[in-house]
Amino acid sequence: MSDARPSLPRTAPDATAVAVARTALGDARAARELAQTLGLADLGTVQPSAVTQVPLLLLFDEVGLGLQVTGEGRYADRASGRAKGKPPGKGALPGPVRAEFVSGRMGYRREHGGGAGQLVARAVGLHKTKAPLTVVDATAGLGQDAFVLAGLGCQVTLLERNPLVHAVLADGLARAALNAECADTIARMTLVPRGSSIDWLRSQAPGSVDVVYLDPMFPHRDKSARVKKEMAVFRQVVGDDDDAVALLEAALAAARYRVVVKRPRKAPAIEGPEPATRLEGKSSRYDLYPLRALPPA
Incomplete structure (x- = not known):
């Protein structure tokens, strides 16, 4: 897979590319602590498909923590930064990627x-x-x-x-x-x-x-x-x-x-x-x- 956007640094996350957030059932305290540890913004409770600030979230939900693409992450043109296709907030996003061993x-x-x-x-x-x-x-x-x-x-x-x-x-x-x-x-x-x-x-x-x-x-x-x-x-x-x-x-x-x-x-x-x-x-x-x-x- 080719992606025109540069990858995130291995030693510290890029605050312009990722933030911490949670759903209504996510752990607010854990979200705040992780955001502080990694030096990232805590967006609070969000609907990932409506997020346009960053293309990727560390998202706490009712299951736990996962990597979740956002509306910007799905629809932004990597090379130009212009939106294309459906506007953010429209359509379903794929679910979070998480480390899952039980199910x-x-x-x-x-x-x-x-x-x-x-x-x-x-x-x-x-x-x-x-x-x-x-x-x-x-x-x-x-x-x-x-x-x-x-x-x-x-x-x-x-x-x-x-x-x-x-x-x-x-x-x-x-x-x-x-x-x-x-x-x-x-x-x-x-x-x-x-x-x-x-x-x-x-x-x-x-x-x-x-x-x-x-x-x-x-x-x-x-x-x-x-x-x-x-x-x-x-x-x-x-x-x-x-x-x-x-x-x-x-x-x-x-x-x-x-x-x-x-x-x-x-x-x-x-x-x-x-x-x-x-x-x-x-x-x-x-x-x-x-x-x-x-x-x-």
């Missing part, structure tokens, strides 16, 4: 997933060892792959440097921890305070982490591509990970057994050492960089 796609996957036979689990090596592995998900995003791995017994450390995504992920983990069916899995997931994954990995002793998992945002330029709602919002918020080479280098230094990199199926590998092997799915693949054999038990 929806992740809830179904939790109940009906393929266990250690899932592609991400095989990439990490869970079909080869019964030993509990420590995994660092250095590009955690909405935490979906980390949740799968934690559900299979891994202790997962999550790193996410984008402040908006980090806030949404923290909210999703907190809500899931209150659910009896998810609590044990969430207890194996630790979200590190926001910061650079590269710096965090470089601060670890060599070989101190069993597996490092990376899913850096790949520069995708196909204007005609139809992408999922989550990916469209992520490209708006995060942009491309132009430092993937340094991230892979830091991951290889910190990992004990292997580094796993998720890529679009036809994308080139990250520049640097060639992966030893690949596992391919329908739309994505996993590049494997083994460092030593996994423990048998």
